[in-house]
Amino acid sequence: MALPRPADIPSDLLEEFRLDTADNLPRCEQLLIELERHPQDGDRLRELFRLVHTIKGSLGYVELNHLLPLPQAMEDVLERLREGSLQFDSLLGDILLLSLDQLRQLIDAALGLALAPEPRQIASQCQALQALAAAPGAQQTEIRRTLLLHLDPSTRLQPVEVGQGQLQQLLERYGIEAEVDLRFFAELMNAGEHRSPFWHGRGLRLLDLALAMNECAGKPVEPNQLAAAVCLHDLGMAFLPLELLHKQSELSREERRQMQSHPRQASELLKRMPAWAGASEIILQHQEHADGSGYPKGLREGEIHPGALILNIADTFDARTHERAHQTLSKRPRLRAILEINSLAGLQFSAYWVEVFNRTLHERPELARQP
The missing domain is CATH 1.10.3210.10 (Hypothetical protein af1432)
Known part of the structure; x- marks a missing residue:
């Protein structure tokens, strides 16, 4: 399913937005990979939060407001990490990486470059990220595993026999x-x-x-x-x-x-x-x-x-x-x-x-x- 392009936004502004996100999304991914090795690094976490916030602001600027719930949900999780009420681990890193990939697909679809993911799937994902941000520590591991399988069912290990x-x-x-x-x-x-x-x-x-x-x-x-x-x-x-x-x-x-x-x-x-x-x-x-x-x-x-x-x-x-x-x-x-x-x-x-x-x-x- 293709998403409608914003009708009244000049093409040069949309191109500037595309180029900015093409720079910012890979940097977000790189920071998540680095945070797994340095989970307590406040500078990397602050930069990641700032970049996601920038992407969210840019979406509003080019009137792609229907895409805002996903970066907002990611921001909620990152804010809990900054506060120290959540702890970064490999499961959370994988979840955020896959969320960034979904955000990239949504942006590409809005610019007419790709087909959009299923809207109900994105809405469910946003709700799950918000639940993750609000969940107490004792429930975090199970919620993270469930959310990861929702984002990428292929992560479930299946027995394999090779003949x-x-x-x-x-x-x-x-x-x-x-x-x-x-x-x-x-x-x-x-x-x-x-x-x-x-x-x-x-x-x-x-x-x-x-x-x-x-x-x-x-x-x-x-x-x-x-x-x-x-x-x-x-x-x-x-x-x-x-x-x-x-x-x-x-x-x-x-x-x-x-x-x-x-x-x-x-x-x-x-x-x-x-x-x-x-x-x-x-x-x-x-x-x-x-x-x-x-x-x-x-x-x-x-x-x-x-x-x-x-x-x-x-x-x-x-x-x-x-x-x-x-x-x-x-x-x-x-x-x-x-x-x-x-x-x-x-x-x-x-x-x-x-x-x-x-x-x-x-x-x-x-x-x-x-x-």
Whole structure:
């Protein structure tokens, strides 16, 4: 459904409004991502409140008054945060990110650039945000979970079992022969996924996204080598204690050492199979960062195998969307994961491959919605 454009507002004023919101909304999203790491940062919270207030004021200025309830409801929540009567956490951050995305859709629809969300859904969302702002602390967690599922039903975790037929179809889609070695690697991947119920289906998601990114870029990496690397890159993780894999508090030095040893372990196994030298190198380097801050060798982008640069992004995207699973039986919104990856372009990730990642999800949006 399209929303009517304001009839008497000059087109140059509407264009100025569009440009301003195009700047302000991404900054709001970035502040929410930063607040998760710094939840007590009053300066960031004040800036976020000011920007939402500015967007609300601009909506009134261009007579888009019917859009005001959503930013007003968000302001109510942010005001409670500023007062200290609400506490910022990852659930609330996800809710506000999704609310900003809805606000962007509403503005685009009002400017004739998109279809509007269902009005009853927006009205319900505004009421829920206001209820969240007014709710006592004891009810906050349950209300936040319920509201998140209302905003993005895909965050509910569903059990996934992956069969050999699905794997065969996926490999064929990318022109990869399911030879005996690859079938063996896939069996090891499936066995590793059964180490934790929250890993089920992870390998197939990674394979699809990594191979799609490689194809989108013109296949600079041999697809069979990339597929082998995806299958085996986290094999070493399966031998770590589950309490370490699921730990949410800060890791000790020894625990960090154990976690960071996994690329070398899987890479060493493949070194016994010379035909898979490319996959071995990808695995060894998949935790290296474009800016040199990764491990095990602290390589910079120009020294890192392109397959490892692809796998780092695909692996992080899946981890970000599913990182909350063992706590709440829910996934994180894909919007947050996409924003986080883009915010780290040129730092953890290759800026070039982040652009390929964005293009791949634009061309194949179903890759971001896999269970």
